[in-house]
Structures are given as structure tokens and as C-alpha cells.
Amino acid sequence: MDTTKKWWQKEVIYQIHPASFKDSNNDGVGDLQGIISKLSYLHDLGITMIWLSPIYCSPMVDNDYDISDYQQINPRFGTMADFDALLAQAKALGIKVIMDLVINHTSDQHKWFQKAIQDPNSKYRDYYILRPGKDGHAPNNWRSNFGSGSAWSLLPGEKNLYYHHVFSPQQPDLNWENPELRQALYRMINWWLAKGLAGFRIDAITFIKKDQDFADITPDGKDGLGKVKRKAENRPGIAALLHELRVNTFDKYDAITVGEASGVPYEQLTQFIGPQGYFSMIFDFHYADVDIESGSEWFKRTHWTVSEFKQLLFRSQLAIQKVGWGANFLENHDQPRSVSKYIKDPKYQNQIGATALALLYFLLRGTPFIYQGQELGMVNAKRQTIAEFDDVSSHNNYARALAEGYSKTAALGFVNQRSRDNARTPFQWDNTVNAGFNEGHQPWLGLAQHCDQFNYANEKDDPYSTYQFY
Numbered sequence: 001m002d003t004t005k006k007w008w009q010k011e012v013i014y015q016i017h018p019a020s021f022k023d024s025n026n027d028g029v030g031d032l033q034g035i036i037s038k039l040s041y042l043h044d045l046g047i048t049m050i051w052l053s054p055i056y057c058s059p060m061v062d063n064d065y066d067i068s069d070y071q072q073i074n075p076r077f078g079t080m081a082d083f084d085a086l087l088a089q090a091k092a093l094g095i096k097v098i099m100d101l102v103i104n105h106t107s108d109q110h111k112w113f114q115k116a117i118q119d120p121n122s123k124y125r126d127y128y129i130l131r132p133g134k135d136g137h138a139p140n141n142w143r144s145n146f147g148s149g150s151a152w153s154l155l156p157g158e159k160n161l162y163y164h165h166v167f168s169p170q171q172p173d174l175n176w177e178n179p180e181l182r183q184a185l186y187r188m189i190n191w192w193l194a195k196g197l198a199g200f201r202i203d204a205i206t207f208i209k210k211d212q213d214f215a216d217i218t219p220d221g222k223d224g225l226g227k228v229k230r231k232a233e234n235r236p237g238i239a240a241l242l243h244e245l246r247v248n249t250f251d252k253y254d255a256i257t258v259g260e261a262s263g264v265p266y267e268q269l270t271q272f273i274g275p276q277g278y279f280s281m282i283f284d285f286h287y288a289d290v291d292i293e294s295g296s297e298w299f300k301r302t303h304w305t306v307s308e309f310k311q312l313l314f315r316s317q318l319a320i321q322k323v324g325w326g327a328n329f330l331e332n333h334d335q336p337r338s339v340s341k342y343i344k345d346p347k348y349q350n351q352i353g354a355t356a357l358a359l360l361y362f363l364l365r366g367t368p369f370i371y372q373g374q375e376l377g378m379v380n381a382k383r384q385t386i387a388e389f390d391d392v393s394s395h396n397n398y399a400r401a402l403a404e405g406y407s408k409t410a411a412l413g414f415v416n417q418r419s420r421d422n423a424r425t426p427f428q429w430d431n432t433v434n435a436g437f438n439e440g441h442q443p444w445l446g447l448a449q450h451c452d453q454f455n456y457a458n459e460k461d462d463p464y465s466t467y468q469f470y
């Protein structure tokens with residue numbers, strides 16, 4: 001591989017899930033002013049870059065991964081002036097900012113989709129993937145990624161015209177076959193880069209190319225459907241799209257790009273992260289999904305061993321080292337807390353286990369990504385009923401486990417272990433009300449049970465704490 005270091009190989013990246021970091025106005029939702037108020041905390045921790053999970057306008061069906069306006073800030077999080085202040089104040093501390101770029105799909109509330117619904121002759125109909133149904137059913141038997149049934153829904157107002165969604169029905173997929181749509185996305189991306197972003201983490205990017213035959217597949221579940229990824233994840237033809245994306249946007253700004261690129265086999269890594277690759281680095285999920293058979297079906301649990309985990313991790317490292325640079329992570333907003341997931345012995349599901357994991361991954365080659373709260377050794381929450389979950393895929397996974405014949409208790413168990421809400425509980429700052437997340441208003445998602453044990457106030461002066469280790 002090319003041995004000259006790129007500027008972004010020296011970064012330590014910290015992921016913020018804005019709704020859960022710090023709520024400055026006590027409305028129950030974390031916000032940009034909250035992040036600004038904690039910049040010195042991040043600076044002291046030693047990070048050099050913030051990755052902000054989405055803060056765009058959104059009806060929040062999927063925690064802002066359903067965007068209704070790419071160039072406006074969601075009022076729940078603040079204003080564009082707040083964002084500009086964050087960028088400037090972070091810069092003053094030597095901290096760069098990257099944002100989440102969600103361009104596989106929009107929200108169904110995006111004006112493009114709304115115009116497509118309202119006017120059959122609108123050019124926006126071709127911004128999305130519309131197909132007539134077959135015999136009164138969806139165009140094919142693809143199952144959406146969140147386990148929420150078909151990857152097709154009827155276009156409102158139509159009797160036999162469906163739109164495609166890899167994720168929830170409120171997240172219609174964009175039609176990347178349309179050059180005008182692609183140019184509109186590039187303009188938006190360049191607008192953000194010109195504002196001073198250092199780059200992007202790029203959401204679900206291997207899903208932008210669908211097999212254009214839109215053919216049925218052999219079912220792989222009792223619902224008669226087959227996983228959409230078999231026809232829409234890293235499919236032939238994606239190379240041209242990813243190359244075009246890069247040269248029209250990121251290259252012009254020497255931006256850092258971190259692809260959420262599931263479904264890339266190691267043999268194809270050069271194309272993705274080699275010297276001429278589409279991205280600076282990509283996340284490799286092969287080892288992160290050691291506990292389940294596939295990232296999207298939580299009831300299919302494996303009986304993994306530590307030695308298997310080690311093999312997967314080494315395999316990943318060796319494959320990446322050959323061609324490029326890695327994006328190392330233990331946690332993110334989609335994963336359970338790493339102490340609860342990777343440490344099997346409950347005796348060590350604490351600061352000892354969290355510190356051991358930290359040691360393990362800081363010594364890997366690549367850029368470390370720290371997910372908020374990981375530096376405190378935050379652990380999974382335990383919820384008694386499905387109603388306590390917010391996450392759309394937790395609800396769908398629960399329903400799907402029931403449909404596959406599991407009991408309610410078992411289904412709840414799978415969801416508790418794997419739910420994305422494990423990572424999304426409010427950050428644990430101290431021992432005051434709501435662990436210091438805000439001043440008492442009920443947070444949008446309940447706190448994890450161990451907040452009075454694992455929190456910044458308790459750990460900051462303890463030489464043996466996970467925080468001190470980080």
C-alpha cells in the first residue's frame with residue numbers, strides 16, 4: 001500500500017448522537033448548544049474530530065436518518081447559527097467536525113417525495129424507485145432491512161404503484177439511476193463541505209445500486225420474503241456511482257470519508273479503500289456482528305467464542321492492512337454497548353471489562369472511533385416491555401421474532417441484547433437528576449439503570465476508571 005500518511009490518518013474520532021448527549025434547554029432532547037457546552041470535555045479527552053449523527057430536518061421516524069431537508073437544522077437540535085457556532089468553537093479547540101450523509105434515501109416528508117406523490121407528471125417521480133405491483137401485490141418479494149415486511153409500499157393516492165424502501169416505509173430510496181438526482185445530491189454535499197466540514201460518515205452507501213431486474217428471490221423467512229440486501233447491497237454497477245460521487249464532491253475538498261459500507265467482501269477492499277478507493281476508510285462489520293447471523297435479524301443469535309472473535313478481528317485487520325486504512329470501532333448508535341456485548345462473564349461487565357476492550361482496540365491499526373459513553377464504560381439498559389423502546393427496528397425485530405415462533409419473553413430478550421436503544425440512552429454526566437443530561441425534564445429515551453455508577457463525575461478522578469484509561 002501507499003505509505004505516505006494522509007492527514008486523516010492521525011485523527012481520533014468521537015461520535016455524538018445529538019439527541020442523547022447534552023440537553024441544554026431542558027426539553028428532554030439533546031441539542032447543539034449542549035454539545036457546545038461540552039466541547040472542553042471532548043478536548044480534554046483528547047479527541048480531534050467529532051462525527052455528528054444526523055441533525056437535519058426530520059420527522060424522526062428513524063432518529064434523523066429520515067431527512068426531510070438536507071440543508072436545514074432540525075429545530076429539536078437548534079438552528080443553523082448554533083451549528084455554525086459549534087463548527088467555529090470546535091475549530092478554535094483544534095477539533096474538526098464531520099456529519100452523517102444519508103443519501104440512499106430521504107424521509108417521505110422530503111419535498112421531492114411530496115411532489116412525487118402530488119403530481120404524476122412531476123420529474124420527482126423519477127427521483128425515487130417506483131414500480132407497478134404484481135397481481136395486487138408488491139412488485140417483488142424483497143424484505144426491508146428493518147424486518148418491517150415488504151421493501152415496497154403503495155405510493156399514496158395510487159392503487160397499483162409502489163415505491164421502494166430498503167429501510168422503513170417512511171424512508172423511500174432515491175433513484176441513483178437518475179443523473180439529475182445525483183447532481184442535486186452533489187450540490188448539497190459541496191454546500192456543506194464549503195461551509196467547513198472536514199468530511200462525512202456516509203450512511204448505508206452500499207445500498208444505492210439495486211439490481212435493475214427487480215426480480216423475486218428465494219424466500220429466507222416464514223413471511224415468504226427474502227432479504228433486500230441480496231438484490232440491493234454492493235451490487236454490480238455500484239462502482240461507477242461511487243467513483244462519480246467521489247470526484248464530484250469529496251476529492252475537491254480533500255475531505256475525509258468514512259463509508260458505512262456493509263456487504264463488501266475483503267477481496268473488494270482495494271476498490272473501496274485502496275489508493276484510488278471511493279472512501280478514506282470503511283467500517284467493517286464482520287467482527288461486530290459476531291453475536292448474530294446477520295446484522296438485521298437479532299433473533300438469529302450465534303454461540304460465538306472469544307477465539308472466534310479474535311480470528312474475525314485479526315482477519316479484518318490483515319485484510320485492511322494490505323490495501324489501506326481501517327476505521328476501528330467497538331460501538332456506535334446501532335450497536336449494543338461493547339461491555340455488554342463482548343464481555344461474556346458478568347463479573348467483568350464493568351470498568352475492568354470496558355478497559356480491557358479499550359486496550360484491545362486502541363492497539364489496532366487504523367483510526368479509533370469512540371462512541372459517546374464508551375469512554376465511561378456505559379452498559380446496556382434492560383427494558384421490561386417492548387413499549388419502552390423507541391427504535392423502529394427494535395419494534396420490527398420483536399414482531400419478526402414473534403412471527404418466527406418465539407415467545408414474547410424470548411423476543412424481548414433478543415431485543416434487549418441487540419437493540420439500538422442500548423447505545424442511545426442519555427449520556428451519564430454525574431449523579432444529579434437525569435444523570436446531568438438535563439435539569440429534570442423526562443428525556444426522550446429512558447436512562448440506563450447503571451447511570452449512578454458509570455458516570456463522568458464518578459470516573460474523572462479515579463485513576464482506575466475507564467474514563468481515565470481513555
Ligand code: NOJ
Nearest residue numbers: 062065102167203204334
Ligand atoms: C444505518 C444507520 O447507521 C442507521 O442508524 C439507520 O437506521 C440506517 N442506516 C438507515 O439510514
